[in-house]
Amino acid sequence: MRLIFLHISLFTVCLPIILTGQQRDTGSRQSTYNYHIKKTSEKIILDGNLDESAWENADDVGDFWMSFPRDDRPMPPETQTKVRVTYNDQFLYVGAICSISKEIFIPTLKRDSRDLWTGEIFAVLLDPVNESTNGFNFGCNPAGVQMEALISGRTGTRSELNTRGSSGINSAWDNKWFVETSRGDNYWIAEIAIPFKSLRFDPGKKVWGINFTRGEPHSNSWSTWVPVPVQFLTVDLGYTGGLVFEVPPKKAKSNVSVIPYILGSAVKDYEEGTKVDPGFRVGGDAKVAITSSLNLDVTINPDFSQVDVDEQVTNLTTFNIRFPERRLFFLENSDIFSNFGIPPMRPFFSRRIGLDENGQTIPILYGVRLSGNLNKDLRIGLMNMHTREDAGFPGQNYTSLALHQQVLERSVIRGYVHNRQAMVGGNFKQDDFNRTAGMEFQYFSQDAKWQGFGGGGISQSNGLKGDNFFYNVGGGYDGRKFTIYANIAGIGDNYYADMGWIPSADHYDAVRDTSIHIGYQHWFSRASYTIFPKNQNKINNHRFSAVSIADLNNQFELLQNQARVGYTINFANTARMMAEYRHQDNWLQFPFTFTGDEPLPVAKYQSDFVRVEYRGDSRKDALAGGSLQYGSFYGGTRLEAGLGGRYRVQPWGTFGVRFIYNKLEFPDPYGSRDLFLISPRIEINFSRNIFWTTFLQYNTQADNFNINSRLQWRFQPMSDLFIVYTDNYAVEFWGQKNRGIVVKLNYWLNL
Secondary structure, rough: OHHHHHHHHHHHHHHHHHHOOOOHHHHHHHHHOOEEEOOOOOOOOOOOOOOOOHHHOOOEEOOEEEEEEEOOEEHHHHHHHEEEEEOOOOOOEEEEEEEEOOOOOOOOOOOHHHHHHOOOOOEEEOOOOOOEOOOOOEEEEEOOOEEEEEEEEOOOEHHHHHHHHHOOOEOOOOOOOEEEEEOOOOOOEEEEEEEEHHHOOOOOOOOOEEEEEEEEEEOOEEEEEEOOOOOOOOOOOOOOOEEEEEEOOOOOOOOOOEEEEEEEEEEEEOOOOOOOOEEEEEEEEEEEEEEEEEEEEEEEEEOOOOOOOOOOOOOOOOOOOOOOOOHHHHHHHHHHHHHHOOEEEEEEOHOOOOOOOOEEEEEEEEEEEEEEEEEOEEEEEEEEEEEEEEOOOOOOEEEEEEEEEEOOOOOEEEEEEEEEEEEOOOOOHHHOOOEEEEEEEEEEEEOOEEEEEEEEEEEEEEEOOOOOEEEEEEEEEOOOOOOEEEEEEEEOOOOOOOEEEEEEEEEOOOOOOOEOOEEEEEEEEEEEEEEOOOOOOOOEEEEEEEEEEEEEEOOOOOOEEEEEEEEEEEEEEEEEEEEEEEEEEEEOOOOEEOOOOEEEEOEEEEEEEEEEEOOOOOOOOOOEEEEEEEEOOOOEEEEEEEEEHHHHHOOOOEEEEEEEEEEEEEOOOOOOOEEEEEEEEEEEEOOOOOEEEEEEEEEOOOOEEEEEEEEEEEEOOOOEEEEEEEEEEOOOOOOOEEEEEEEEOOOOOOO
């Protein structure tokens, strides 16, 4: 009860802060930071040299302001950045001159690699609609290695990125754009060309939102043209200047892309004792710009064999783990569909389409997806997909509609309708369906410090009536030093979201080998305080945090609660150390086993443990880190030890390994178990366009050893040849499960 009282207290403190938050005016910032872009008729040759007269006639912007580790000073002259921008009917051009004082650091040649962010990098953030709700980020390093991402209305704080990642940055998105670079003694240059066809914009819009970001690894600093407070990421859409066009860009006359593929495969299932099964498939995707800000995606017989495999984890909860969406078809404007609810309760999650709970493929026949802006304030997402009927399992038709209406400066009123309908023999099964619908209001102040939200929904399934509600309400404040956030959400006993993700509602019964659905209320609060030392030569900041979580059934009986306090040190050399104490109470609703022995009985279990983590300097070629956790666990004890490291050979190779060991011990007769997860990873980049990645995963919990090796050759922009080899073995009683090889060729064709 003390934890519930703590949660209510935090929520009570948080709510009036949210209600008194004041917005800031986008126009005032963009009147101070604006860039008047001049149109050119000159042909610009992309070679990394800004020597055309169009560049000479373009204005310079410079005087980048430090955003991290401090936000109270400009960057020193030796690491300043100057940017010029111009355009013609086809491209937006960005030229950046990046001053350097030390040897250039290039960690990788692999496109879209996370390691890019540990080295020297320049990026441009674009908000073509200029409504701070969605945008694009294009970046490169001095070797011309590219990365791009979709940015949604809230990217969160730096502390959130360090602890659980940002749901507002979609780095799996891929599109066609171009860059070339050059280097001098004390600078490097990036020359970028972004096709207007790759962007979604209003042709009549004269002012876009824009910002420029520079990462400088030697000082572990980030800087921007428009200042961004230290607590936020540099891609926050609330901090953009104005890109003022001389003449607004026009809608492209023809903006249709077709991406067909052909695929050959050979698979052998050793467990079933079958012969090698050869396969041949053809399919493809198409992108059609209905307007400059509204896009139609079509896929027929899609294949996602080239997508990165999921990085496995040891799951010691009683619920399933969520893995991220990586399939390209679902990524553009994905926030229109997915940003409803709260992270543990999402009415829509695209991985529920075409994948089962084990991540295995369910063949998709087709998909159609309309997404983007109907006007400057209204965004739409409309999708229909159909999976194939197979081996006695019905086909499934999925339809989703989501609308986002912009209000105030960065706030949104939004609603959704999702429908899953089973089909057999081309006919709908009238007794096999699930429908959900709901509306929400989400408030963000222009400076991103204040947020508040609330909403509700219902579901409909065959034979279920009443108790089918879903609701969520909450908000928070993210200041430079102090942050606070709280939410309350809940679902009824008969609320089901077959296209969503609400894992804590399904409780597994190990005796009956089935799951039981229970509606529940989720109460969450967190608060943190960050200290910035005056002298940051060694330590960037100290962070103290507290979290309270309580889940109750709809009779307000506790299912689980936890309280944790933590302390984090972020060092100036990018190293990080964290210590955390956690107390947790779990009311196990049904028998459950973590060891495979006699299931633990229904009872209340109390756990207390301490965890420490350390990660070294990510700029070093050799990086190491580790974690140690020990404490009580469901009436027994749990010891977890983790080690990880990698060695990097700049810029062509990365060799890493991750090791996690868990030792579980319970009183008789509930058993004990040693769990190992070992994940070596090898990346070799032969050039900016040829990458070879091999990922091995040895997981005793899943009883699987997996090899996934992928060679990718990007022979033209957005056109690839993939060779993918997979191999799976049983761990406990060693034996081969299956083996396969896939050769896939796709080609991006503009019509």
